[in-house]
Amino acid sequence: MYGVLVWPPEDLRVFLEGLQAQHGVKGFGPPHLNLRQPFDWPYEEEALRIAVAGILRGHPPFGSASAGGGTFPRGWCT
Numbered sequence: 001m002y003g004v005l006v007w008p009p010e011d012l013r014v015f016l017e018g019l020q021a022q023h024g025v026k027g028f029g030p031p032h033l034n035l036r037q038p039f040d041w042p043y044e045e046e047a048l049r050i051a052v053a054g055i056l057r058g059h060p061p062f063g064s065a066s067a068g069g070g071t072f073p074r075g076w077c078t
Contacts, residue, residue: 001039003034003035004034005032005034006032006033006035007030008031008032008033013030013031017031
């Protein structure tokens with residue numbers, strides 16, 4: 001499975017990891033933002049890197065804001 005993720009800047013990553021530890025929760029890997037839900041890719045991994053790099057080329061960095069938080073319903077992934 002593959003996904004398209006954005007990694008937060010260092011200060012935000014440290015804050016989010018501290019928040020996770022404080023509340024005793026753990027995510028799937030380090031803190032990140034999913035831009036594309038997980039998907040199968042039938043070709044070589046390098047082909048995916050080239051495809052994503054081609055799509056992103058020429059697009060400037062973007063900002064993101066959150067208006068609160070929420071949770072997934074219990075059992076959503078079963």
